[in-house]
Amino acid sequence: MRIVVYDQGGARVEIGDVAGQTLMSAIRDKGLNITAQCGGCAACATCHVYVDDEWTSKLKPVGDVEDAMLDIAEERQENSRLSCQVKRTEDLDGLTVRLAPGSGF
16 A cells, blocks of 8 residues: 655655555654644644545545634635544545645644
8 A cells, every 4th residue: 555645845755565454644644744643542633644546535534623723723625624533544545635734844
């Protein structure tokens, strides 16, 4: 499974050997600029990403807790997600996201 991530400056990084159970852990473990302060509990918005439009319908819908946290995220958009709430599955091979402003350290 692979994931394509664009950092806050627009640099493209492909993560080819995705580790971890969530998108957040894969991004963090690759050393990209993501704070992920709460460690994946959906208790902050520091793992905020924008999901590429072709992938949004393939993700589980935003839950109530995630929705509440996204309300405090900087520059929320229709395609905003907390990467800690995006579970790694084989059907997400090639998933493309962009790190949102405010998600980096």
